[in-house]
Amino acid sequence: MNVTAVLRSEWAKVHTVRATLAALACVPLATAGFTALACATHEPGAGAADFDPVHSSYFGLGFGQLAALCFGVLVVTGEYRGGALRMSLAAVPRRGLFYGCKLAVVGGLGLAVGTVTGLVSFLVGQALLGEDGVGLGAPGALRAVLGCGLYLGLIAVLAAGVATVLRGPVAALGLLVPLLTFVQPVLGTGSPAFRVTRFLPDAAGQSVLHTTPWAGLGPWSGLAVLAAWTLLLAAAGWRALERRDA
Amino acid sequence: MTSIDVRDLRKDYGPIRAVDDVTFTVRPGRVTGFLGPNGAGKSTTLRVALGLDRPTTGRVTIGGRPYRSAPQPLRLAGALLDAGAALGARTARDHLRCLAYSNDIPHRRIAEVLAETGLEAVARRRVGTFSLGMRQRLGIAAALLGDPPVLMLDEPTNGLDPEGIVWIRELLRRLAADGRTVLVSSHLMGETARTADHLVVLGRGRLLADTPMADFIAAHSSPRAYLRTTEPERLRDLLAAVGLAGAPDGDGRWCLPDITAARVGELAAAGGVPLLELTDAQVSLEEAYLRLTADATQYAATRNPATGG
Structure with a gap:
């Protein structure tokens, strides 16, 4: 079987279902929207010494990330509703090819939409920061824009991997949302717990958005930690799909 | 020749043996009825044939090769499993489109199978709004999509109206007359008697019969x-x-x-x-079938009381 054909089929599965398209569209809308809310209330010049203008542009990422998680989960759990997976696997019985192409489409779309999100959110945020705003040429700015794309792409694939193990959207989102959006932000960066929680997928991956020194991991090492999580959970999904009777 | 060859097939689900060392061949050019009570192992056999379930031992090949290894499996065998097996949020046409892309099936086939199954008018409606009969037709459309020489249909008459049942009967006869291999499971004995030339009967996972229709009736009545x-x-x-x-x-x-x-x-x-x-007297298939399965159940019950129904 050829990879291009299966990729086309997986792409068609995404764009023929409104819910997955809507989830994808919500990624930049939520990120830039909540960033705009935060940056619009910023008082120029009143910031602390460690004020990070680039990072301020990604205040809304936690909300956009929810949409990315939903996207990754929905693409997979759609297969587990109404027995659709049986027909899909009858069409593409080589499960490695099927799963690989599905994750490639999820990751590719996550990366593309994530990069757009990174750029839009950056521009919106900086415009609203007034005199504290910086341009794309500022140190770490471009890294943050591209890093946002990589971050969201990896998060979507991670969600797809977890959804393949758990099969249902409620179980998958029930696990992913608290773990990736509550634990680290609630415990904060100041507490001793951060020595551990900075290795969680969200905290580690979002290190790439920081341009001033902070308590977390370095930009690329943080992203590498997220990539390792993604690899691990995608592999768990593969193991489940490969072993189970459909 | 694209036959379906089931060889020494056994499938256990935990402690339950769904299929127990079954061997038979489904040949082209005729309609083979696949009969057996609920839980006899028919659907399991079909799932193994499609590579969806892994056999415990034995194998199923289609045209001499495992289904999984076909370069474009939908062009080798088409299958109808549980009423369409489609995501409700997608339109009928898009569902077929997703399947067609994966096997490099030309776009015109989508329109052809929609026309064949009488779904043209509802092609742009979401599958979730379909009645069982329409879902069944969509499942048949998907099975026909790759114009395959082998068809495996699990209870295609489920949910169809009388007109639909006549349509299925004629479709199956025509597919077999084309020289295709057609395996159809059903609980409707009257329909099977009218469409099938050959019968494969399973009972509690075992092969009870693999004979021409007329011989089957003669032997079990x-x-x-x-x-x-x-x-x-x-x-x-x-x-x-x-x-x-x-x-x-x-x-x-x-x-x-x-x-x-x-x-x-x-x-x-x-x-x-x-x-x-x-x-x-004309003995009906139903009569012969019930007699055979009643005997088989009794035999199994006395031979193996521990495993239950």
Whole structure:
């Protein structure tokens, strides 16, 4: 079987279902929207010494990330509703090819939409920061824009991997949302717990958005930690799909 | 020749043995009815054939190769499994489109199978709004999409209206006449009797029969003869002499069990009893099937009381 054909089929599965398209569209809308809310209330010049203008542009990422998680989960759990997976696997019985192409489409779309999100959110945020705003040429700015794309792409694939193990959207989102959006932000960066929680997928991956020194991991090492999580959970999904009777 | 070859197939789900060392071949050019009570292992066999479930031992090949290894599997075999197996949020056309892309099936086939299955008018409607009958037609459309030489349909008549049932019957006959291999599971004995040429019967995971339809009926039924006579008294004596008992019903028609019309004719001629009418009863597939499966159930129950129903 050829990879291009299966990729086309997986792409068609995404764009023929409104819910997955809507989830994808919500990624930049939520990120830039909540960033705009935060940056619009910023008082120029009143910031602390460690004020990070680039990072301020990604205040809304936690909300956009929810949409990315939903996207990754929905693409997979759609297969587990109404027995659709049986027909899909009858069409593409080589499960490695099927799963690989599905994750490639999820990751590719996550990366593309994530990069757009990174750029839009950056521009919106900086415009609203007034005199504290910086341009794309500022140190770490471009890294943050591209890093946002990589971050969201990896998060979507991670969600797809977890959804393949758990099969249902409620179980998958029930696990992913608290773990990736509550634990680290609630415990904060100041507490001793951060020595551990900075290795969680969200905290580690979002290190790439920081341009001033902070308590977390370095930009690329943080992203590498997220990539390792993604690899691990995608592999768990593969193991489940490969072993189970459909 | 694209036959379906099931060889020494066994499939266990935990402690339950769904299919127990089954071997049979489904040949092209005819409709093979796939019968058996619920839980007999029909659907499991089909799932293994499609590479969806992994066999415990044994194998199923289609045209000499495992389904999984086909370069474009939808062009090798089409299958109908549980009423369409489609995501409700997608339109019928998009569902077929996703399948067609993966196997490099030309776009025109989508319109062709939609027309074939009578779904043109609803092609742009979401599958979630479909009735069971429409979902069933969509599943058949998906099975036909790759124009495959082999078709495996699990209860295609489920949810279809009488018109749909006639349509399925003609479709199956036509596919077999094209020289395709057609395997159809069903619980409707009347429909199977009208469409199938050959039968494969499973019971509790075991192969109970793999024979032509006519042989199956003959083997699993006892003969019966109907007759009318003008001399019932003499006929009764004649029958009693060979150990048979019979009596006319209200219309004066006799029904004699365990004897063929030919034998009755010989007896009557020898005894000089005039007969007005003499025919063999048409034994139905349903009757033969129920007799076979009842025997098999009893056999299994006495042989293996621990495993239960």
